Amino acid sequence: MSFTLPAFTPAQESLFLTLGSRALDSRLPRPFLGDTMADRIITTTGYGLDKFPQLNTKLLDRRSKVFDVAVRSKVIDGMVRRFVLRHPNAVVLDLGAGLDGRISRVDPPTTVEWYDVDFPVVADLRRKLLPQSANAHNVGADLTDPAWLRDIPSDRPAMIVADGVVLFLTQEDFVALLNRLTTHFPGGELALNAYTTHAMRTFKRSRAMRAIAGDLANPGLNDPGLLEHWVNGLTLLDEIFLTRTPEAADLPLIGRSAARLAAKSATLSRIMATVVLRYRF
Ligand SMILES: C[S@@+](CC[C@H](N)C(=O)[O-])C[C@H]1O[C@@H](n2cnc3c(N)ncnc32)[C@H](O)[C@@H]1O
Incomplete structure (x- = not known):
């Protein structure tokens, strides 16, 4: 089937970096996440991953290419799953959802109302490419516009994801x-993945991120405690270093040794790999 994709801004294009990583992960003999729907969607769109050299290169072991994205998805999925089990009347908001089929991986009770929010062009694509269900809603909006939130129920506990x-x-x-x-x-x-100021500076300069670098706007966060001061009622519950996850043991030798070394230090772990933060409000 031939599929015509619209033109994307660098921020929108980045959804293929994460989707492509999950697709490649699902083709591993022992996937970290195993999201085969990601692979089907990438194949349907015909999107070539050559814009992302880190996914295309033959020099890197495939496990190293996909580890960060696949494992952080898995960690965040677990947070969402536990929340909706405790709150079957919850609202889930996936901010900047891209073409991620997280709802299929989490499989929440049908009493949960799930909102995937992304730019209108991406929300339209989601309607064409992802399974639809009565309790899953695609919201086409710019997150910086306050208007879209008015249509989201405000009387239920909320699990907010920013992946x-x-x-x-x-x-x-x-x-x-x-x-x-x-x-x-x-x-x-609230569950999100965070990067240090050092990581953000490196992303902006790196060849690997060239396709999306033009829209990188955040300076990074070195201290997760700062968000508690900046945002009303936010309390940090977890800071999860991917270097310390059991999945790090499945990296190839060099990655595994580096993760093991970095895992000893929070500072090194924040520099070396993704950090997932969970807050309560
Ligand atoms: C790296 S992708 C991640 C997509 C998805 N969460 C995943 O894990 O595959 C970033 C996503 O954020 C969306 N995004 C960035 N800025 C946004 C904004 N201001 N409003 C809505 N969506 C935004 C992009 O369109 C893109 O789909």
């Missing part, structure tokens, strides 16, 4: 968005 999106928001827009969200809902949790 791979913070790097495209200025610190001011990100903090304003979080303050709107924590005010809108009676309470809930």
Whole structure:
């Protein structure tokens, strides 16, 4: 089937970096995540991953290419799954959802209302490419526009996910968005992946990120405690270093040794690999 893709901004294009990583992961003999739907979607779109040299290169072992994205998805999925089990009347918001089929991986009770928010062009693609269900809603909006939140129920506990999106928001827009969200809902949790200022500077310069570098707007976060000061009612519950996850033992020798070394230090872990943060509000 031939599929015509629209033109994307660098931020929108980045959804193929994460989707492509999950697709490649699912082709591993022992996947970290095993999201075969990601692979089907990439194949249907016919999108060539050559824009992302780190996914295309033959020099890197495939496990090293996909580890960060696949394992952080798995960690965040677990947070969402546990939240909706405790709150079957929850609202889940996946901010900057791209073409991620997280709802299929989490498989929440049908009493959960799930909202995938991304730019209108991406929300339209989701409607064409992902399975639809009565309790799953695609919201086409810019996250920095306060208007879209008015249509989201405000009387249920909320699980808010920001997976791979913070790097495209200025610190001011990100903090304003979080303050709107924590005010809108009676309470809930927030799960996101964070990068240090050093990682953000490296991304902006790196050849691997050239396709999306133009829209990298966030300066990075070195201290997860800062968000508690900037956002009303936010309390840090977990800081999960991917270097310390059991999945790191399945990396090839060099990656495994580096992860084991970095795992001894929080600072090194923050520099070396993705960090997943979970807050309560
Ligand atoms: C790296 S992708 C991550 C997609 C998805 N969460 C995943 O893990 O595959 C970043 C996504 O954030 C979206 N995004 C970035 N800035 C946004 C904004 N201001 N409003 C809505 N979506 C935004 C992009 O369109 C893109 O789909």
